[in-house]
Amino acid sequence: MLTLLSPAKTLDFESPLEVKKASDAALLDDAAELAEVLKTYSPTKLRELMHVSEKLAELNVQRFQDWEKPNADNGSRPALFAFQGDVYQGFKATELTEKQLLYAQDHLRILSGLYGVLRPLDRMLPYRLEMGTLLKTERGKDLYQFWGQRITDRIAAQLQVTKSKFLLNLASQEYFRSVRAETLNCPVITPAFKDMKNGKYKMITFFAKQARGVMAAWVMKQRVKTTRKLTRFAEEGYRYDAASSTETEPVFLRG
Numbered sequence: 001m002l003t004l005l006s007p008a009k010t011l012d013f014e015s016p017l018e019v020k021k022a023s024d025a026a027l028l029d030d031a032a033e034l035a036e037v038l039k040t041y042s043p044t045k046l047r048e049l050m051h052v053s054e055k056l057a058e059l060n061v062q063r064f065q066d067w068e069k070p071n072a073d074n075g076s077r078p079a080l081f082a083f084q085g086d087v088y089q090g091f092k093a094t095e096l097t098e099k100q101l102l103y104a105q106d107h108l109r110i111l112s113g114l115y116g117v118l119r120p121l122d123r124m125l126p127y128r129l130e131m132g133t134l135l136k137t138e139r140g141k142d143l144y145q146f147w148g149q150r151i152t153d154r155i156a157a158q159l160q161v162t163k164s165k166f167l168l169n170l171a172s173q174e175y176f177r178s179v180r181a182e183t184l185n186c187p188v189i190t191p192a193f194k195d196m197k198n199g200k201y202k203m204i205t206f207f208a209k210q211a212r213g214v215m216a217a218w219v220m221k222q223r224v225k226t227t228r229k230l231t232r233f234a235e236e237g238y239r240y241d242a243a244s245s246t247e248t249e250p251v252f253l254r255g
Contacts, residue, residue: 008085070123090213196255
């Protein structure tokens, strides 16, 4: 089973890092092409493109001006330890053993607007570029057209290498749109996480994001390969609900 996650806006490039191993992302030439486009943007133009504050626009203009291919000497960090949003707070990467991390290197992929697709140990530099950004390039009107089939091809290749029979989609809709799932020769499993609120089970964004990270980490630790074993997920108070589940959308309830 190959698992997909979204990246996060919140980053951590400051805390001590015990992991010594790192790898290079597969689509760095494409990332460099995007960075060259973004180097032409002023703070005002970037603010309008990304719908961010003036301060964030200025920060990211500088990031793209300074951008180069990540390496061991330019302040890069393995992706799984650089992202610090809700999903990654749930994942708790520092709790993985070395063997579990190496397993994740083969069985976990992080979708990215700038890097396309990242393995957990792939080096990255600080950036902000959401997949839904309407960034025009020579390849098209937005990042979906820019990446085209490239992300899907990398995922398809890894599905084959790992002999995975399922793709576990724990990414957001915005990021999963970059994957042309209909061209993959395997079922896509997209779990739903719901919490009790006002007497009804509902998807609460904050909790659902954390739950995706918790499940992703659990899948790596347990080396889950089948949908049957996936339904045994019972972390953080969630439980599988067969009555409201389908074959491709298992539902997990809490409360």
